[in-house]
Amino acid sequence: MGKLDIQRTRKLLQDFDFSTLFVEELGWSQPVGRQPLALTVEGVKYSGRQLAQLSGVVVLEVTADDGQMPAAKTRAALHKEIAKHHHENLLIFVDRERASSLWYWVKREGAKLHPREHLYVKGQPGDLFLSKLGAMVVDITELDASGALPVTEVASRLKKALDIERVTKKFYREFSDQHLAFLDLIEGIADDRQRRWYASILLNRLMFVYFLQKKGFVDGGKLDYLQAKLAHSQTSFGKDRYYRAFLWPLFFEGFAKPESERSPETRKLLGNIKYLNGGLFLQHAVELANPEIRIPDRAFENLFGLFERYSWNLNDTPAGKDDEINPDVLGYIFEKYINQKAFGAYYTRPEITEYLCERTIYKLVLDKINTPAITGVVAARQYDSMAELLLGLDAELCRELLLKILPELSLLDPACGSGAFLVAAMKTLINLYAAIIGKIKFLNDRSLDAWLKKVEQEHKSLSYFIKKRIITDNLYGVDIMEEATEIAKLRLFLALVAAAQSVDELEPLPNIDFNILAGNSLIGLIHVDPAKFDTITGAPATKLAEPMVAEPGGFDFGATAAATRKDLQREYRNQKSTEKFTRLLEEKNRLIDTFRHTAGYAEDLSTMRDAIETMKREAVITLNKLLLDEFNALEIKYEEATWDTAKNKEGKPKKRALTIQDIEAQHPFHWGYEFDEILNKRGGFDAIITNPPWEIFKPQAKEFFTEHSELVTKKTMTIEDFEKEQSKLMKDADIRVAWIEYQSRFPHISRYYRGSRQYKNQISVVNGKKAGSDINLYKLFTEQCFNLLRPSGECGIVIPSGIYTDLGTKQLREMLFAETEVTGLFCFENRKEIYILTTFPLVKDPVKIAAQNAYRDVERGLIK
Template sequence: MDNSSAFQKRYREFESQQTQLGAAIEGIAEPEERHWYATLLLGRLILIYLLQKRGFIDDGDDWYLQNKLGQSQQRGPDRFYQQFLRALFFQGLCLPVSERPEPMHLLVGRVPYLASSLFWPHELEEKHAEIRIADSVFETLLDWFSETAWSLSESPDAGEINLPQLAQIFEQFTWQFMRGQPLKAFYTQPEAIAALWHRAIAAFILQRVNQQFQTPFTAMAEVLAALDDDLCVYLTQELLPQLALLDPACGTGSGLLAALRSLMALYQPIVAYAQKARSPQLKAWIKTLGSDPAMIQYGLKKCLLSQCLYGTDRSEIAVEIARLQLLLSLIASAPSASIIEPLPHLEFNLLAGEALVGLVSVDEAGFDETPPLSSLRRRRSPVVLQGNLLQPLAAETYRTILAEKNISLEHYRSQSELMAEGSIPDYVRVESLRDRIDELNQQAQAKLDQLLLNDFSQKHGIRYRVMQGNRQKRLLDKADIASLAPIHWGFQFQQILTKQGGFAIILTRPPWGAVGPTAVGFCQEYGALLASENITLREFLRQKKECLKNSAIATAWQKYESRFTYVNEYLRLSQQYAYQNAGKSFRKRLRLELLYLERCFDLLRSGGFCTLLLPAHTPDNPDAQPVLKALQQQTQLDSVVIYTNNPAWFVGLKPNFQFCLLTFQKLSSPDRNLEPG
């Protein structure tokens, strides 16, 4: 991380404000949930404050939140959260101005219609209807806001909290409090990660342009110098909609922010040409972006956010922060408050869940094959086969759900003219579409989780084992699968995987290390519980055995540890990770970075480019050889380079720290017909 005294001071202040806010929350008993809600609430208030600083709130009121707090206190004590903020979040910012009742106008003033999922009632707010927070903590927070220099600038400046520094604060906060690594936090320099994205995006565009026009371009500068109407139409109408970029371990979004900056840099010259072109197609495309240069830049960034950027992460808090940061980057480009009404919907582009567990494709015939009896007899415990009769129904329902979801999602993202028909207000139609998509997703998730359960228990005979005491075994159930939060790629990203053949570019710094229960992983999930028991992260990492004498911590550890029994077994047996086992019946613990490598290959389209930041020992690791061999046969392995760290890459790590940068282009998408090993 940035070790400058100014940054560390601001980080400690941020950390303190989040902690104080969490401690002041009443009505949420669970420490993890209280910590999560405090982070969500702080993110909401930061966005509103930055809108306030930009002059986009209540006709440019620079002291909007402070003034509203004062007005609330005149009406009575401790009403700011319950009566004002909740109304501002759920109605003021989520209703068009014309639809707000007069009392709402008087209460919240003139605020923009954001319609962002960040301000919809959160699952924690629906679960805990009686949340209360005293005014005093907001007084302290708003004092900190006003005493600190804030900016929506995307250029680094040590004298203020701007978007790059806020991204760094969020990433350090995530590593320290959610990934449980207070001593190992590090930050990827945005310039370094942007260079990697830029290289991959440029390579993909070059390949597609040369293929389309039979040209010999070797650099993007040559493409931009040769722009004409036909080339520009291709780049904007055909290529851009297929430029799907993925970070499957996106964290708080620093990689996606870098990708957005790279896309903007590449497409701005194309937009400049299109603005002067006579082509009706280009004129129509420019019109969709905006009516003047400032609006066009905003429209371009909004288009790229909605159409091109995708991410997943196991942490729901991290994904919410990633959405927040991408929206802040968009707001930074807005010339006026009216243009941001409404903000784009990113809740279906960035998903929280387990990237490694889930169905990449759905067998619509049904998952109805059972393991041969001979394999069952070799197992020590009997295996109960589950769910055969549900298979045909699940597959049929899947097709129906998928078709309706894709249509609804297209309308929801575009908010097309189709929605303007009739007497129902647009925002009601948008909310109706969103609710229907959520309902379809829940239906599909339940069915797909059932199919995945069948894959675990029926195909592989995997059971749940309690890792303490007499180590009892039992059948897996739907709750066990749901606790993994699997991302079913074949459903959630069906249009990309089916129509485009996969993601065009994947770039990620995946988690490193062995799959299995670790003190660090436990801290990631139960850091707030540790805090509630007055156990610091440092204490747990260094004195785990002693800490487990605490009954609450011991119960949580048993639940956490036992989950890995069936996850590990599935990752070993699944054909999705055929190159991890090297043809052996038994092996050492699987490694996360190698699993992500194989997953990325499967999600990449033919001709797509992938870059992963991996441990330096990866090329020489015997466990990595099967998957590296497969890559050599099925990809153009551009480079496997070992770098020694310097400030241009990772801040917070020693200069002699080494890492591996692996880059490849997928040549084809064959079935898995190579013999692992």
């Protein structure tokens, strides 16, 4: 297959020179017929001009005499007429100004026709469109004697263009080995969890810099900067000094401080390094807690040796070499690497993430734009699709979208993993921004022109500005694994710097430490009672100044006449408590907003971040106590598993009262504190898009004992053989203690999931009996998404087909059908040859949810 010239292809696409694009860049043949097709539909004349052809497939540019883009029904009618002349075709509808193009191809399934439309508007960078064109590239040496390409080869090529697994599996195997070796070489961190976490933090920084150097953005374009500095460190500073003598100054002075703030020695050591702000290059909590970290040079030699065997590309473009690594590939690598069944972290294919994000976000935006008519005042505004909306953009719509609707969207993934859905959501919003900005140039609107001029004056890269705006203001993610949140932030940073075409276009990275957070999405307070927060024992030590207000008798006498003095005093205390908690949140939100949008250098950011973290630590003490009160109100006890040594089997569990340590062990995520503005002021998130874990929440013996016996890993092991092996393993005291501790984690949390009001739809009753006693995490996430959405919000979720087939989901289904509107259901079948897409948008009136269901393969790592 020929290689796509990205720069020239991009220019031809942006110039709307589609004929040259297909013939000279994609390698298609010249058209056979030069005479345009003359067509008339609904009284309007159209012309279909051939641009190129290949193996009987003809590309035609279709224009209307009136210069307008035809409506959906008209496009279908035109395709039907053109198909009489050219059965297989690709139509490109273009308007008179050659500012908008709609690429129209029809998929055939027997007698059924399924139109596929892709809009490209002048001014868009075209990155996503290039991915579609990459599959169409043909080299002349591949054509047969008749100038055609076999259909089987075309099919194989399309699969190859869309399939990254062969590359990633190879890189994954090598990366896994190197990651483990790297982990073993880290010294100075006693805690295993922190050491593993730090390995990911450091690897993320290194890969970010590696991508930058391969893009030519480090020290005047040095493509082997990290490797060269490793050699320099060994000759100048001696063995095993690279980590401390070079990487620390690079991270915490080079990228974290403006050049004027660096010492002369550091400037000489590092060379020309672009200041990129803090966030990724602030000292991490693990580094602050472990100041004596040491890593030998050979850890980096091995790592760079792996990196050098692959081509690194930031642009996520297709048709690259088989050894090419890009951010999407890294997403697969990391989600597979951190894939632990205890956490349910799984990879979601780009085809699914992008489709679900487009469907969910486009529906959300259309709902905000579409308005009913007011008789005699204003006409209805109704767009059936995003393509129709973008084709019909005027100045008023552009202003509404650009300045109000898009900047205020809040998009959440509560099980974000490595950030696949967050990146896909960003790409979806980029498409909208690009189409709007591209249209501005043709509207001659003074205010829009002034806005665009100001942005272009202040930012050298418009694309960089848009991406940074989206990442900072629109995207939110939570995951129970700290490693996953670090990776999600890295992928967003990589997607951002990919927008820069030169090092001068780089701007400071966004500070999103409080957008992407670690915690247990299923356990925590969604809404916080302000009075209880302030009156509970151990309220936060953070002192907030209270305004002096003169009130007779210390409380408001304007209360209900029948109230007693005691009632009035209680009301006053509650009022003051509410005011204090509100001010705590206001101060926290003010600091976070400043942190997100500041471009100050690292010392300022560190101070601000530390203040926010201190406030949070103090607040969490009280929030966890409030959560413990909820557990106690449900009469939940901690059930400690025991072992009967005489019988060599499990004994009767010991019950005790829950402690605050039991709550802390769950790593609760208190939504009502972390995202209180979104939940309290806006009523919830605008959209939630996620692929949550599907595991059943209960002890998994085979999973546990896999870590202790190679025999258990055998898939052919019978139940009887497993029980014998388990009995033998339990004679080991250390394994027995670990098993008891493992089993003790589940009972009290299971009771909470069954009894908590926020999960009231988890238990189904069929014929007077409870059905489906197992607690499945996807069911909990589905209901939690419902809890977190605002009225009229949208949710796209990938879940098993059991949502609409199992007896145990009956109550959950009833909630979805009674309180939401199901807007779409698509199902994947778990076969290698075929998979069927099914989405299950669940939408509430007032909340709208979209859901997507899929079967998983045996490994449960991929959808196939």
